[in-house]
Amino acid sequence: MARTRWVDVFAQLQWAPLVAVAFGMVLAADLKSEPVKSLRPVQGDYLLNCGGCHGFNGVSNAKLVPSLKDLVGYYLRTPEGRAYLPRLPNVAFSTLSDQKLAAVLNYVVFEIGGNSAPVGAKPYDAAEVGRWRKQPLNEVVLSQYRLQLVENLISQHQAPAELRVYGEDPLGN
Amino acid sequence: MRKSSFDELSERLTRRLAGYSSRRGFIARLGMALAAAPLFPLLPVARASAAEPPKTDFERNAQVKDETKCSYWKYCGSDGVLCSCCGGGSHTCPPGAEPSPISWIGTCVNPEDKRSYVIAYRDCCGKPVCTAGKSCWCDGTDRDLPTYRSSLNNDIIWCFGNASATYHCSTAALVGLAG
Numbered sequence: 001m002a003r004t005r006w007v008d009v010f011a012q013l014q015w016a017p018l019v020a021v022a023f024g025m026v027l028a029a030d031l032k033s034e035p036v037k038s039l040r041p042v043q044g045d046y047l048l049n050c051g052g053c054h055g056f057n058g059v060s061n062a063k064l065v066p067s068l069k070d071l072v073g074y075y076l077r078t079p080e081g082r083a084y085l086p087r088l089p090n091v092a093f094s095t096l097s098d099q100k101l102a103a104v105l106n107y108v109v110f111e112i113g114g115n116s117a118p119v120g121a122k123p124y125d126a127a128e129v130g131r132w133r134k135q136p137l138n139e140v141v142l143s144q145y146r147l148q149l150v151e152n153l154i155s156q157h158q159a160p161a162e163l164r165v166y167g168e169d170p171l172g173n
Numbered sequence: 174m175r176k177s178s179f180d181e182l183s184e185r186l187t188r189r190l191a192g193y194s195s196r197r198g199f200i201a202r203l204g205m206a207l208a209a210a211p212l213f214p215l216l217p218v219a220r221a222s223a224a225e226p227p228k229t230d231f232e233r234n235a236q237v238k239d240e241t242k243c244s245y246w247k248y249c250g251s252d253g254v255l256c257s258c259c260g261g262g263s264h265t266c267p268p269g270a271e272p273s274p275i276s277w278i279g280t281c282v283n284p285e286d287k288r289s290y291v292i293a294y295r296d297c298c299g300k301p302v303c304t305a306g307k308s309c310w311c312d313g314t315d316r317d318l319p320t321y322r323s324s325l326n327n328d329i330i331w332c333f334g335n336a337s338a339t340y341h342c343s344t345a346a347l348v349g350l351a352g
Contacts, residue, residue, distance in 0.1 A: 037349035
């Protein structure tokens with residue numbers, strides 16, 4: 001009887017080798033590759049379309065490419081500033097759809113921008129982005145247009161002076 | 174002595190099991206399971222082989238072993254001389270050269286797991302161009318766009334954000350798994 005019982009226990013374990021093999025393969029696959037950050041689709045879109053110059057986390061050479069981290073949300077404090085972001089030439093001319101572009105703008109403003117956006121600011125939607133990107137800022141002197149917005153944000157809307165950094169001599173000579 | 178109910182329960186269970194299973198049955202089922210297992214694409218390895226077929230010549234020839242060859246998988250959009258041939262690594266600059274803060278970013282497929290990874294193509298700057306052999310000069314053009322889409326162009330020397338815009342060599346840094 002004792003013998004039968006052991007066989008029964010063994011029979012219960014019949015799937016164990018398979019489970020062990022499967023688990024081993026999963027483990028091996030995990031150990032072989034280095035830990036790599038898994039990106040959300042919107043992060044991928046940001047990186048592929050903006051992150052090369054603006055930096056993975058929104059910080060680059062701030063004199064050459066505006067820093068986004070903890071700053072970009074200040075633009076949402078005025079209607080012109082809110083329109084400015086989707087009207088920027090490389091935003092407006094992006095190959096992304098209105099929907100995806102709106103998602104990237106929201107990621108940039110509300111995640112990379114940290115607490116810089118005003119409390120309760122409405123996220124961009126595809127319709128709004130679609131409207132603004134048809135009026136790109138390609139017929140103005142962009143650096144002057146930006147500076148006007150920035151000076152207003154600094155003097156009237158508590159934006160930090162750091163917003164001004166872009167446009168200074170990039171190499172600090 | 175009175176049997177405990179736990180003993181009775183386990184006896185009933187084992188007897189029932191004994192009635193429905195046999196040693197040969199186990200071997201037969203194990204054999205079947207081993208034969209049938211490959212049919213279930215549950216494991217990551219199986220899922221990987223079911224992924225999309227390679228789209229570009231580069232992807233067909235990509236390898237994961239040698240970082241000093243143009244066919245190394247991360248170099249699918251790399252244009253220039255490999256830093257790994259110049260005393261640096263696939264994503265590190267050789268001593269004395271500094272990485273550009275700006276880069277262009279694309280994706281490459283890793284031939285092992287067939288998944289797309291986001292890659293930053295960063296130039297190393299501030300030293301004269303590295304003099305490595307011909308085999309270290311690469312021109313991967315996967316997802317490279319013409320110069321009028323400059324943020325996705327591999328011909329641009331990305332050293333213009335550095336103190337010295339002199340190009341030394343090219344790296345390809347893994348940023349993450351594309352979502």
